[in-house]
Amino acid sequence: MSSSCGATEPAAGRILSLITVSPAFDPHGRPRKPGALCIGAQKAGTSWLAQMLGQHPQVWIPPFKEVQFFNHRFIPGHRQWIGWHYRNKPDEIRARHKARGLPMPPELDAYLDGLTRGQMFHNHWYKRVFAPAPAQAMPMDFTPEYASLPDDGVDFVANVLPRARVIYLVRHPVDRAVSQLRMNLRREGRNPQTLADWLAEIENPVLDDRGDYAACLPRWQARFPDMLVLPFGRIARDPQAVMDAVEAHLGIGPFLYRNLREKVFATPDGPRPPHKAVAALAERLRPQIAFLEEHMGADFLAETR
Template identity: 70%
Template sequence: MTSGDDATTEDALARLVTTLAISPAFDPEGQPRKPGALCIGAQKAGTSWLAQMLGQHPQVWIPPFKEVQYFNHLHIPEHRRWIAWHYRNKPQEIRERHRMRQVPMEPALDAYLDAVTSGKMFHNQWYKRVFAPAPTHATPMDFTPEYSALPEVGVAAVRALLPKARVIYLIRHPVDRAVSQLRMNLRREKRAPASTADWLAEVANPVLDERGDYARYLPRWQAHYPDMLVLPFGRIAARPHAVMDAVEAHLGIGPGFYTDLDRKVFANAPGLMPPPEAIAALEDRLAPQVDFLRDHLGPEFVAELR
């Protein structure tokens, strides 16, 4: 079963949260460095929420545009077009947030945004420069959920460059995740299926499977990072403090004080829900993914997916 209008889990996370920057600390004299941690996972599985929480921790630093998109640019060529869009638009969004809130833009941040989005990009030194403003006492962290879909050669490249990185993988129930992604895609494309047949065609789109293929992606990552922390999406709503305790222990950071633990980030608006027939079709198609998670991570983990 799906959770209806994402009510069971997403509504419990409350309302939209936006901030001027994910990590407010910024060292303009910082030197290029590798990230010490990665957060990957399924689309619509809580990575934005976790970034907002860890952005409040003084021992973690996240780039102002959050998702660096480095390894998937190198190893998933079909991502490159929208990654270019990401880097054209994110600096503009950050500047606009400052303007709308009448908060002056720090010249160092403004110069940094120009520097990392111009000239030659997506090479080793560029990747390190992205994390240069991290304070020396903080762990730089790359929040790019799309890394979860890297091919074997891509995950091996991550391990080769970041052998000591701490990795967090967020997982959402396959059906709920696919429904949430579909609703988001339809709104972005300004479309609304008119009939049950139209909805059945939408849920049959294989694009909904790409980011939720846990049976293929999770073992690949665990082979390279066997101590990776795997978290179920439902735990965010049910036990957010437990989530942050586990994350802090995994990253080796001290206890943090977090505001808005129970608030939702980037929630879907109400409405535009697939009919029961389309949900049933998704359940049938994605049942093997649920079975894999149950066999691989146990029934208690699956019970916390929503």
């Protein structure tokens, strides 16, 4: 899943390496706002949840899953890689159809082309992203980076989407950071060799923003007090209970999900930080762990891994 690492991923089974987004597609749909957001956390199960909700006829998820609209506006440092995201995702979707021996639907091809040409990331463009959602389905934006929006960014979200139903998946701070670190090293082709190298890696502030629960949770709960906050570990232990809670929160009916206990995007083999580096990371993240215990309770914290 977009969340993997030292903690156990959703229960055993074949790893699902491709997200199943909503198959329904209305080429004549009108631009509309999403009715729900999944704001993260990164490496905390958002791809698994998208895999499940993408099957539900009352939910519609864009074919590239992560829209990256609000962070593009409020986190300038994200803009360079968001450009890469939109340059590459359409080609990935076309390649996926080809690999499966399926023709690329012309309406999907036109949709992807239209969204990635000309001016992007304005308000009407955002609504166009969700235009193909069938009339009976709730459009949903899955973008884990939204969790780290600053105060004015979350204010903007609340102004644009005042009735949005928000979901936040929380993974144990240390497990989440280790998973993100391993993903970053794999993408960058780096392999720390010494303990000193690993200790330098865990000090990288890039690991902090996506897992700064002490800042993110109160900020979002102040604007969306009914936000559904779920612990990552529950996905492995009781995925049906997770989906029951999500369905109730979104106001959608029950559904019999396929592959409920299968992994999505599990972290492949690669560099693993030594125990001493993980212990140092745990010490550095102790305030985040303490915050979760105080804010959400000891039982919730235990379920984050």
